[in-house]
Amino acid sequence: MSTATTLDVDTAWETAVEDAPVAVHSAAGLVAVAGADGTCWILDTTTGDIVATVTLPGGILAAQLSPDGAHLALGGPFGHATWSRATNTTLISKTGNWSAAVRWGGNDKVAVASGRRALVLAADGEQLWATDPAPSTVTDVAWLRENRRLATTAYNGVRCYERHSARPVTEYGYLGSHLALAIAPTGRWICSGNQDASIHIWRTLPQPSAGGTPIGGDLTMHGYPDKIARLAFDDTGYWLASDGAPDITVWDFSGKGPEGTRPRTLRAHETVTALAWRPGGAGILASAGAEGTLALWRATRGRAGARLRPAHTRELDQPVTALAWAGPDLLVTADWEGRVHASRLPAALPR
Amino acid sequence: MTTDTTDLPENETEVGDALDTRVPVTVLTGFLGSGKTTLLNRILTEQHGLRIAVIENEFGEVGIDDALVLDAEEEIFEMNNGCICCTVRGDLIRILGALMRRRERFDRIVIETTGLAEPAPVAQTFFMDDEIASQLRLDAIVTLVDAAHIRAHLDEVKPEGVENEAVEQIAFADRIVLNKTDLVDHQTLAEVVARIRAVNALADILPAQQAAVDLPRILDVHAFDLDRVLETDPQFLTETEHQHDTTVTSVGIDLEGELDEDRLNTWLGTLLRERGTDIFRSKGILALEGAERQYVFQGVHMLLDGEMGRQWGIGEPRRNRLVFIGRNLDRDELNAGFAACLTATPAAVTA
Numbered sequence: 001m002s003t004a005t006t007l008d009v010d011t012a013w014e015t016a017v018e019d020a021p022v023a024v025h026s027a028a029g030l031v032a033v034a035g036a037d038g039t040c041w042i043l044d045t046t047t048g049d050i051v052a053t054v055t056l057p058g059g060i061l062a063a064q065l066s067p068d069g070a071h072l073a074l075g076g077p078f079g080h081a082t083w084s085r086a087t088n089t090t091l092i093s094k095t096g097n098w099s100a101a102v103r104w105g106g107n108d109k110v111a112v113a114s115g116r117r118a119l120v121l122a123a124d125g126e127q128l129w130a131t132d133p134a135p136s137t138v139t140d141v142a143w144l145r146e147n148r149r150l151a152t153t154a155y156n157g158v159r160c161y162e163r164h165s166a167r168p169v170t171e172y173g174y175l176g177s178h179l180a181l182a183i184a185p186t187g188r189w190i191c192s193g194n195q196d197a198s199i200h201i202w203r204t205l206p207q208p209s210a211g212g213t214p215i216g217g218d219l220t221m222h223g224y225p226d227k228i229a230r231l232a233f234d235d236t237g238y239w240l241a242s243d244g245a246p247d248i249t250v251w252d253f254s255g256k257g258p259e260g261t262r263p264r265t266l267r268a269h270e271t272v273t274a275l276a277w278r279p280g281g282a283g284i285l286a287s288a289g290a291e292g293t294l295a296l297w298r299a300t301r302g303r304a305g306a307r308l309r310p311a312h313t314r315e316l317d318q319p320v321t322a323l324a325w326a327g328p329d330l331l332v333t334a335d336w337e338g339r340v341h342a343s344r345l346p347a348a349l350p351r
Numbered sequence: 352m353t354t355d356t357t358d359l360p361e362n363e364t365e366v367g368d369a370l371d372t373r374v375p376v377t378v379l380t381g382f383l384g385s386g387k388t389t390l391l392n393r394i395l396t397e398q399h400g401l402r403i404a405v406i407e408n409e410f411g412e413v414g415i416d417d418a419l420v421l422d423a424e425e426e427i428f429e430m431n432n433g434c435i436c437c438t439v440r441g442d443l444i445r446i447l448g449a450l451m452r453r454r455e456r457f458d459r460i461v462i463e464t465t466g467l468a469e470p471a472p473v474a475q476t477f478f479m480d481d482e483i484a485s486q487l488r489l490d491a492i493v494t495l496v497d498a499a500h501i502r503a504h505l506d507e508v509k510p511e512g513v514e515n516e517a518v519e520q521i522a523f524a525d526r527i528v529l530n531k532t533d534l535v536d537h538q539t540l541a542e543v544v545a546r547i548r549a550v551n552a553l554a555d556i557l558p559a560q561q562a563a564v565d566l567p568r569i570l571d572v573h574a575f576d577l578d579r580v581l582e583t584d585p586q587f588l589t590e591t592e593h594q595h596d597t598t599v600t601s602v603g604i605d606l607e608g609e610l611d612e613d614r615l616n617t618w619l620g621t622l623l624r625e626r627g628t629d630i631f632r633s634k635g636i637l638a639l640e641g642a643e644r645q646y647v648f649q650g651v652h653m654l655l656d657g658e659m660g661r662q663w664g665i666g667e668p669r670r671n672r673l674v675f676i677g678r679n680l681d682r683d684e685l686n687a688g689f690a691a692c693l694t695a696t697p698a699a700v701t702a
């Protein structure tokens with residue numbers, strides 16, 4: 001059990017949007033706050049002022065800014081959209097397909113889940129290539145190998161694609177409905193969160209054999225009470241945080257990985273609504289719960305199996321539905337009522 | 352909480368403790384031409400002023416401005432416990448999940464399924480996904496039946512291992528709207544009712560023309576609420592005459608006495624584990640030895656939901672009533688198995 005040392009957290013700015021936010025994402029001095037009904041507000045991270053609004057008719061499920069902040073991609077229940085900052089124009093694709101994940105692979109291309117396929121679009125929205133249909137609606141997408149390889153999750157596993165082939169170049173199979181995907185920045189691990197309340201883990205190294213079949217065993221973390229819908233690696237790729245229980249679990253992926261180890265558990269919430277690692281890899285995690293608590297953690301302290309207490313908590317009137325770090329010293333949260341709050345942390349955190 | 356294991360589940364809250372504010376969900380099943388669209392339009396028109404979301408599997412002619420209509424393509428997912436009866440509807444999980452993230456609150460959700468859709472995965476979704484179960488309440492499965500054509504559908508011989516969908520939809524129903532009664536004579540109607548009763552002795556049968564059914568009989572009926580289980584005290588429990596020409600039947604058990612909890616757990620657990628695929632639905636009110644309250648349960652296949660119910664009255668005979676609806680049920684074996692769970696010294700049986 002670690003002792004809690006309080007973090008100093010100041011309010012940088014506050015603003016409000018007219019919807020229930022479903023996604024917050026920040027890049028290059030901008031923060032995108034996407035509302036469930038279909039409007040995405042783009043704010044200046046310094047002032048909180050609204051720079052632009054982008055609309056995807058029918059609702060938004062996912063939003064992400066390109067790393068240079070020049071473009072925004074949106075996914076929704078009936079299609080997807082891309083926005084250009086330079087021209088303040090939006091290209092809307094009413095595909096009729098469910099798009100619950102968008103992920104930039106550098107500044108020039110973005111992967112968009114679209115029904116049972118994933119599409120790769122140029123920054124201006126033009127389609128570059130598409131995967132063949134997965135066995136179910138694609139739930140999440142992620143890039144690996146310097147953004148040359150695209151991984152998708154759907155029913156019965158993770159599939160990896162490259163530009164030259166609509167068919168998967170590698171498949172990581174595991175029965176069940178995979179909901180979320182996290183790939184270690186080290187490239188060594190692919191993890192999926194499953195409807196059956198487990199995390200499934202594949203090793204990507206050593207390199208695939210000639211046949212494309214991954215070498216090395218896979219691993220399943222069972223025992224969660226709920227489905228795993230959120231999981232995230234920190235920037236080092238050594239730590240994986242996930243929901244699936246009132247307690248957030250943090251697995252140690254350094255060395256040989258988490259096999260046979262116990263996770264650190266973080267107790268502050270009844271149901272986890274959002275979690276995100278602070279950029280830079282210092283082991284600071286932000287999380288929010290349906291009960292209205294916002295918590296900051298030194299999530300990698302203590303021993304394996306330790307139950308950690310938050311380094312900072314704040315009780316809010318309404319639960320935070322989405323949060324994101326806008327750099328290492330600014331945390332942006334959005335609550336159910338549309339209040340957007342930016343908290344400033346000291347650049348040098350006490351260890 | 353729901354469970355897939357042998358121990359009797361027990362909720363922390365007791366029946367009627369708190370006001371249930373979850374949004375009710377009605378599942379409409381029935382073959383094409385049975386009048387589903389007519390009924391759906393009736394619900395949307397007559398429930399004017401309520402915010403209703405409709406999730407439909409086939410493009411219907413729903414055209415009401417007040418309703419949000421979403422299309423779903425059936426995505427049935429097996430869970431990783433290796434059991435073929437434990438399936439959920441992935442499409443419903445994501446669509447309902449997205450609906451709940453909207454700021455707009457719906458008064459009611461109607462899920463319309465195709466004539467060929469299996470009802471079990473729809474119902475099991477509400478048992479197996481905690482996020483959905485915490486915010487939405489499965490109210491009832493309403494099956495529309497065309498009085499003129501249902502016998503032909505029921506008699507249709509299916510290949511080995513393929514279930515007759517019409518039989519399944521009747522077996523899973525809480526309410527059966529027997530539509531188009533004006534198109535058949537009295538004799539035929541009586542035969543149709545007898546056929547339906549032989550499959551499902553629990554459901555209310557509501558005769559109708561042009562799907563004109565009293566909406567309070569099918570909406571907000573709390574058919575899946577434990578405190579409503581068997582509240583109507585169905586007559587069939589004492590019936591002994593049953594048609595034996597169908598493989599899907601209802602078996603009712605009504606025995607006085609108290610139950611040995613360990614033996615009951617073993618018997619019910621084994622039964623649902625080994626025969627869960629064949630047992631479509633189950634409901635019961637039981638007297639556990641020494642318990643001041645009734646134990647109330649219901650299940651879909653091997654998933655069981657149960658809790659302590661109302662207090663037994665002073666001098667009220669301890670009585671056990673349960674019903675199984677399923678395929679190839681052996682009435683004598685079920686009776687004997689259950690009777691063996693009674694404590695050695697049964698309470699006095701009233702003549």
Ligand SMILES: [Zn+2]
Pocket residue numbers: 434435436437627628652653
């Ligand atoms: Zn099962």
